[in-house]
Amino acid sequence: MPSLALPSVDEILDGAVVVSLPMRVRFRGITEREVVLIEGPAGWGEFGPFPEYADDEAAQWLRSAIESAWFGDPPPRRSSVAVNATVPAVGPGDVPGVLARFPGARTAKVKVAEPGQGLAQDLARVRAVREHLPNVRVDANGGWSVEEAVAALTALTADGPLEYAEQPCASVPELVEVRRRLPEVRVAADESIRRADDPLRVVRAGGADVAVVKVAPLGGVRRLLALADRLADHGVPVVVSSALDSAVGMGAGLAAAAALPDLPFACGLGTGGFFTADVAEPRTMTGGMLPVGPVAPDPVKLAAVRAGSTRARWWLDRIRRCRALLG
Ligand SMILES: O=C(O)CCC(=O)c1ccccc1C(=O)O
Ligand SMILES: [Mg+2]
Numbered sequence: 001m002p003s004l005a006l007p008s009v010d011e012i013l014d015g016a017v018v019v020s021l022p023m024r025v026r027f028r029g030i031t032e033r034e035v036v037l038i039e040g041p042a043g044w045g046e047f048g049p050f051p052e053y054a055d056d057e058a059a060q061w062l063r064s065a066i067e068s069a070w071f072g073d074p075p076p077r078r079s080s081v082a083v084n085a086t087v088p089a090v091g092p093g094d095v096p097g098v099l100a101r102f103p104g105a106r107t108a109k110v111k112v113a114e115p116g117q118g119l120a121q122d123l124a125r126v127r128a129v130r131e132h133l134p135n136v137r138v139d140a141n142g143g144w145s146v147e148e149a150v151a152a153l154t155a156l157t158a159d160g161p162l163e164y165a166e167q168p169c170a171s172v173p174e175l176v177e178v179r180r181r182l183p184e185v186r187v188a189a190d191e192s193i194r195r196a197d198d199p200l201r202v203v204r205a206g207g208a209d210v211a212v213v214k215v216a217p218l219g220g221v222r223r224l225l226a227l228a229d230r231l232a233d234h235g236v237p238v239v240v241s242s243a244l245d246s247a248v249g250m251g252a253g254l255a256a257a258a259a260l261p262d263l264p265f266a267c268g269l270g271t272g273g274f275f276t277a278d279v280a281e282p283r284t285m286t287g288g289m290l291p292v293g294p295v296a297p298d299p300v301k302l303a304a305v306r307a308g309s310t311r312a313r314w315w316l317d318r319i320r321r322c323r324a325l326l327g
Pocket of ligand 1: 028084085086109139141190241242243244267268269270271
């Protein structure tokens with residue numbers, strides 16, 4: 001991919017569609033997910049860096065969208081991928097309704113350390129999930145101090161096993177310390193990889209047992225696969241996860257998961273059900289698995305979720321700036 005010529009900004013913007021997908025539940029503080037779909041000779045790609053990301057970080061997401069639309073997916077090694085249920089910071093009473101959107105999933109990732117909530121709420125939510133599913137991981141999005149992480153993970157593992165704790169604390173030294181204090185709890189790094197200049201730093205420092213990897217922030221499927229290769233040299237397996245992607249972006253995540261030589265954990269690619277409308281017919285989850293393969297947007301569905309002209313202009317300007325940064 002780096003050796004291939006990138007399309008011009010006019011080629012990228014020709015046919016680009018800005019969409020706003022309404023969400024069923026608040027997640028990451030948002031209730032509407034805006035992304036841009038671009039079309040190239042190999043199919044469709046998705047550009048959806050979160051609005052607060054600076055251009056240098058967002059440029060990697062553009063590289064990823066270009067890869068999908070101009071160069072397509074690498075060969076798959078599997079035709080379907082096991083996914084986890086993703087449980088936002090809801091009350092225990094809402095857990096069954098959330099889990100119902102992930103038919104057959106045996107693993108749940110439960111959000112914890114939500115601002116404004118406490119350990120009692122995390123424990124209640126995780127307990128409610130354990131009544132339905134055997135396998136639970138938690139994601140704190142860096143929300144705990146080391147002391148809070150040790151207390152929370154001790155309490156959460158007193159009740160039952162945890163597959164791993166994703167980004168319990170924000171910084172690499174804190175992750176290293178949590179691992180040292182709780183050697184029996186696996187730590188997964190997400191933001192320490194996705195938002196780092198050097199995605200291997202956390203692993204070299206001894207801060208992660210598992211790496212959560214997302215296609216767009218890493219600059220595309222092939223870059224993700226190259227990173228997974230290097231992580232494997234350190235004995236660290238990867239879990240491919242979404243960035244709240246539309247059905248098009250999810251195709252890239254599924255393509256990456258399908259191309260990996262080893263895939264020991266369920267992937268966080270089941271979040272399509274968070275949207276009440278998407279750009280294509282939702283993939284059908286059966287037995288906790290999603291089928292691999294690209295999708296093209298459905299023109300009728302696309303028209304229904306098209307963003308207004310002010311937001312569209314903002315996104316297309318952002319693409320212009322990011323394309324310039326890719327050189
Ligand atoms: O991994 C999953 O189960 C779903 C994806 C997810 O949690 C996520 C989606 C968008 C932004 C951040 C995150 C995250 O892992 O923190
Ligand atoms: Mg995470």
